[in-house]
Amino acid sequence: MPDVIQIKAFGMIAEAIGSDSLEIENPGTSLALKKQLEAQFPGLKSMKFSLAVDKKMIQEDTDISQGKEIALLPPFSGG
Amino acid sequence: MPDVIQIKAFGMIAEAIGSDSLEIENPGTSLALKKQLEAQFPGLKSMKFSLAVDKKMIQEDTDISQGKEIALLPPFSGG
């Protein structure tokens, strides 16, 4: 059974991907995930975005285990 | 005809004087006026107040000519 993760996308990242959620095979770490997403959606390469794991922004490369909530967050522009 | 000036009083100064206006013979300068008021109303000696001439606070001794609007202003406490 492949290790599949659910990813939420927001703002201009959701727009670039064409969806606010996607399911991909777990590449194991956040850096690997970012690379895989950029390969799958070349538009993302020129866009700034951060990853959140379980609703916390991550700064460094982080292991992604199954069941984690992953989100792709472009720069915030609330207010 | 004596040179009489009209004085407005506010806040705790009006309370100490027992009126929000009074008429006294013009002592000629603001310092002399302050002394004369303190002689007439000894309660004022222990109270802090400034003089305004024609709606401007005065810092230094100032000549008081007839027709000027004189006011006795305790420390402000608006807001």
Next chain:
Amino acid sequence: MEKERKPKNIFVQGPISPEKIAQSIANHAIKTDIGGHSIFLGQIRADEKPEGKVIAIDYTAYEEMALEKAFEIREAIFAKYPLTCMHIYHSLGEIKVGEICLFVFTSSKHRKAAMEACDELVERIKAELPVWGREILDTEGHVWKVNT
């Protein structure tokens, strides 16, 4: 949008109602160059004094001088910050605890100017306007308010 630079009355008899504040906010919806509003409200506090508990403040002012001074402050703040609008309202008469006695309202394209101007306005209003508060106590006495 024109800056409103004519001298105007800042005094209101009695407390400032939340409805008046809402109306003032609503009036700015047509000014579509505004990005931020900063508002300060002064509310009467039930302070405990050695002489008793404050139940109201009775405000009086040297009105003509206060309006001249308010206009001078207004001009200085408009010159210092890029504001779209500025409004000042101060109560006169008896204002009960929990009621609002001061309403300062600044608006600008970007938030910083509105916020800084509002803070500075409140400081200057408290320090420079000839207004006095007589704190009425539940013991039927009173003490004169002191600004810190």
Next chain:
Amino acid sequence: MEKERKPKNIFVQGPISPEKIAQSIANHAIKTDIGGHSIFLGQIRADEKPEGKVIAIDYTAYEEMALEKAFEIREAIFAKYPLTCMHIYHSLGEIKVGEICLFVFTSSKHRKAAMEACDELVERIKAELPVWGREILDTEGHVWKVNT
């Protein structure tokens, strides 16, 4: 008065009405230890972009994360300043120019704490909450809002 320290929803569908703001102010009349309220309101600006003129902003959020973060910010600001109350409301969905999309409200015994806390809250909300604004243009295109 107790500080309200339970996590709560900050999101409002659609614009924040002046009446809601008035109601929120009125609710504080019973808190007689409050001396000052500081309010910040964000209003949608009709900015001119190379691609067209902004006529509305459509806000979306990663709501669960934003509420967790808002709670964290709230706790930090309560720990830093002696506040009586703090309220944060942010719009979701389409907000037209001239309408209000952000309402931040702080109250304290003395004015300084309310003012400083309000400024800091607005900065942190804009920098740290996962909320995005899609600026809708009169050319029927859109651009993504950028916070400065």
